[in-house]
Amino acid sequence: MNSLLKKRLPGILAAGLVTLAVGAAGVTPAAASDASASALTAKQKKAKAKALKACNKKRTAKQKAACKKAVNKRFAKLANQAPKGKTVTVNVSDPYAYIPNQVNLKVNDSILWDWKMATGREPHDVTPVTVPAGVNRNDFKSSLLIGPNATFKRQFTKPGAYSFVCSIHFQMTMNVNVSR
Ligand SMILES: [Cu+2]
Structure with missing residues (x-):
């Protein structure tokens, strides 16, 4: 050389x-x-492999190729949307607090609210108080859940200031700041 x-x-x-x-x-x-x-998630990769395998059941080579092309196209599209950020766990805890109650995120990060520190005597929920313009409040509302085996996860795709409260314990509040 x-x-x-x-x-x-x-x-x-x-x-x-x-x-x-x-x-x-x-x-x-x-x-x-x-x-x-982003790339595909592990779950999406599995679904893609399954879909490609299913294409082999098509009768002709031409049908198989067309099927595989369609599958590849569909998953390429998936890979290009909604990149996943990190996930921050917030404990929904007794007595009456979200821990931590101040969370700073980047766009596309998620919060996993986890009731594992809740005693189970009383239910709690996640109720949005303020959300940035253009965000649907209902997308961030959980139902009243009883711990300790409950979780609620949401991805934040829009930047801005969010605040939440438990609808039956008004001292349970938290703020989320999502930056680009
Ligand atoms: Cu509560």
Whole structure:
């Protein structure tokens, strides 16, 4: 191998990989360079594998190929939407507190409200008091749940200030700040 090629090889390889990645995902280079662009979740990967396997039941090779193409397209679309952030656990606790009661998130992070620290004597819920403009309040409302084996999880896709209260214990309040 000549020394010039050796020197350039890593760059050539990297460029090739980028091209491959962009081609496979079917997205624009701008989206591909976005580190937050997501891949499929484990569950989605499993569903994709199952769907591809089901394509083998088609009769003709042409039907099989069309089926696989449709599946790949469907899951490529899924991979490009709603990237997952981190999940913060908030304990819904007795006596009467959300712990922690101040949570700072990035867009697409989630909160998992967990009733494991609740005694089970009284129910609690998650009721939104303030949400940013354009957010549907009902999307963040849980029912009254009795601990300790209850959870409620929501993803925050819109930035802004959110506040929550337990509808039957007004001292149970919490704030969530979602930034870009
Ligand atoms: Cu409560």
